[in-house]
Amino acid sequence: MKTVAIIPARGGSKRLPGKNIRLLGGIPLIAHSILNAQKQNFIDGVYVSTDDAAIKTIALKYGAKVIDRPDSISGDFEPTVSALKHVLETVDDEVENVILLQPTNPLRPDNLLKEAFGIFQKGNHDSLFTVSRNHQKLGKIENNKFIPFNYMIGQRSQDLEPLYFENGLLYISKTSLVMNDIILCENAFPMEVTHPFGNIDIDTQEDFDYAEYLLNRK
Template identity: 60%
Template sequence: MYVSTDDENIKKIAIDYGALVIDRPQSLSGDLEPTISTLQHVLAELDDAAIETVVLLQPTNPLRPEILFKKVFIEFKAKNCTSVFTVTRNHDKLGKIVNNTFVPFNYTPGQRSQDLEPLYYENGLLYITTANAIRDGSIMTEDALPFVVEHPFSKVDIDTQEDLEYAEYVFNNITS
């Protein structure tokens, strides 16, 4: 397992847990840098054409059901995919605000939420992609297979302090 970081504290923790660390340059760090550039840097640093598959576990989505990786990887191999990523069904009535007016997006007013057409969101729990797709600039290829995950962990995405507190609550109160 490799950890790409520019942070000395994260580097130390990763090493303590047995990970190999790739020092990420400042130019590839920061809130606005896309993940793909970091993955491409890792592959270039490893300089190993024998790497066939990349598994991405985003640190902002730290909770995963125990058997998720195994299930997704089996599907990735069985379907001979270029990439697979996890999604979760959204059960909300969504809309946009246009000129101070709410315009429903996925329902008509009065429609029951249980009758909504299924919509899904990319939950960030797990991505598996061929190394060649990463080298070519894609984590999720055009033919990417969505793998549906219906688990409370799929709603954990840490971007704020409140998100961290929610993640801690879920971790302490829900079994994987």
């Protein structure tokens, strides 16, 4: 049984064209996830699923195995699980666990993958994902009126009930889930990450600039 890392990377970014191959800290964005996965002795293979020739070239250069993604599952609205499932259907090896690393979350704390996989195995979980705590006062606007969601007007921020968001740093799932078009099951384990890297999800130039700022600080 094997554990593999899969990095899905399409070439059709609209808000930040070519983002997956843009240089961050001197190396292409996608290479950060490839190199991170390659450092882990429990990961038996690193795969990049892509429909883009430039991404494929870079992925191969950095030692990843590339699975050419068909156009039929490369559209803007195609769920990520389609790419993961296609990789598993393509490779010959028997895979037990899948680690999803999104290239748009390129910076991860040094021991994150190791710690997460340890929790995943020790707890015998079917899936695991990373979350970060949200410290903001949230609400919605209806009929030009702001309606607080997680606090009462006048309440101190430090007294807010803890709320968390899915930060996208990593996902771990049993292959059996992925083959049934599921990444996270209902009892997926939420692993809290307090590192600032949990706030990086690159979709715009501002996101990219913030990632560069944090990388330079590190």
